[in-house]
Amino acid sequence: xxxxxxxxxxxxxxxxxxxxxxxxxxxxxxxxxxxxxxxxxxxxxxxxxxxxxxxxxxxxxxxxxxxxxxxxxxxxxxxxxxxxxxxxxxxxxxxxxxxxxxxxxxxxxxxxx
Amino acid sequence: xxxxxxxxxxxxxxxxxxxxxxxxxxxxxxxxxxxxxxxxxxxxxxxxxxxxxxxxxxxxxxxxxxxxxxxxxxxxxxxxxxxxxxxxxxxxxxxxxxxxxxxxxxxxxxxxxx
Numbered sequence: 001x002x003x004x005x006x007x008x009x010x011x012x013x014x015x016x017x018x019x020x021x022x023x024x025x026x027x028x029x030x031x032x033x034x035x036x037x038x039x040x041x042x043x044x045x046x047x048x049x050x051x052x053x054x055x056x057x058x059x060x061x062x063x064x065x066x067x068x069x070x071x072x073x074x075x076x077x078x079x080x081x082x083x084x085x086x087x088x089x090x091x092x093x094x095x096x097x098x099x100x101x102x103x104x105x106x107x108x109x110x111x112x113x
Numbered sequence: 114x115x116x117x118x119x120x121x122x123x124x125x126x127x128x129x130x131x132x133x134x135x136x137x138x139x140x141x142x143x144x145x146x147x148x149x150x151x152x153x154x155x156x157x158x159x160x161x162x163x164x165x166x167x168x169x170x171x172x173x174x175x176x177x178x179x180x181x182x183x184x185x186x187x188x189x190x191x192x193x194x195x196x197x198x199x200x201x202x203x204x205x206x207x208x209x210x211x212x213x214x215x216x217x218x219x220x221x222x223x224x225x226x227x
Contacts, residue, residue, distance in 0.1 A: 031213050040121065042201060042217040043157070050212050058214070090156055100145045100205040100213040104156035 003027045004105035006091050012111045019078040021108050023091030025071075031094035032074040033058075033102060034066065036087040043090065049074055081112040116140050119202055119218025128227050132189040136202035136218045139183065143216075144207035146178050148187045151199045151220070160200075161187070164207075192225045199223070 003026035013019050023032065031050055035043040045058030047066040055066050063085060065077045078085055088109050092102040119136045126132055134148075145164055149157035161176045163169045169176045175188040185204075189196055202218040205211060 033214075040219055042117075042119070042219040043203075043215075044217070045214060048212060048214060056212070094213040100207070100211070100215065101147060101159050101162050102213065102215060103159065104149075106156050107154075 004091060004093060004103065006089075006105040006108050008108060009106065010109045012113065013081055014113050015082055016080050019081050019110065019112075021076045021089055021091075021110070023074045023076070023105060025074075025093050027093070027095070028071050029093040029095055030071075032068065033092040033094070034064075034074065034076045035090045035092065036060065036085075037090060037107075038087050046076065046089075081110075083112050086110060086112045114139065115219075117202065117204060117216050117218045119221055121219050121221060123222040123224060125224045125226065126192055128192060128194060128225055130192050130225070132192050132196070132223060132225075134187040134189075134200050134202075134221050134223070136185050136204075137183055138185075138204060138216075140204075140206070140216070141180075141183065142206045143204040145205045146176070146185050147203040147205075147215070148174075148176055149201040149203060149217075151201060153198075157201055194225050194227055197224045 005024045033048045034046040044060045049055045049068045091105040117138045147162040148160040150160045151157040166180045173190045177186045199220045201220045203215040
């Protein structure tokens with residue numbers, strides 16, 4: 001998984017509660033991404049980061065925020081979880097070794113009841 | 114209409130068959146084209162990438178890009194049961210302020226049966 005870990009790997013929570021997912025990389029890559037994966041939609045970009053404290057929105061950013069205070073950590077927060085945010089969340093890094101190729105973490109399976 | 118369209122399948126083939134997976138796209142600015150393989154309950158793993166038009170071969174896998182038709186393909190020769198997975202195409206606009214953002218197809222579920 002290219003030195004990427006995600007935590008937690010599974011989480012069940014209730015509607016209205018805040019949730020934070022963590023992505024950790026060991027190789028100091030500048031670019032990091034958060035995606036969600038849902039049946040029929042492939043992977044959709046939520047937010048991305050191009051450096052410490054440098055983040056921007058992706059295609060499906062409503063209801064999500066991110067923070068990156070250190071190169072190695074990229075946090076995704078659901079301020080008030082909704083059932084529509086039940087999904088599998090993947091973190092990715094771009095290594096810059098070829099094209100815009102990205103390498104993905106193992107994923108976090110989130111269920112919002 | 115989605116920027117990248119991919120037939121979700123499912124696709125079921127016998128072992129040894131040649132598999133063809135395809136994506137079409139609408140954004141003519143896409144320059145990098147990638148194929149990812151995703152096993153059940155795992156993260157996507159990069160299979161191949163190409164820049165602009167042309168072919169690229171890696172073992173049993175061949176990636177083709179036809180920018181004039183906005184069409185990309187992945188061919189798998191001598192398919193094996195271990196090739197059973199979801200295959201995702203992805204593409205990006207090179208350089209500038211793109212920040213490496215990828216646009217993915219929906220993924221095609223492939224099953225290779227012995």
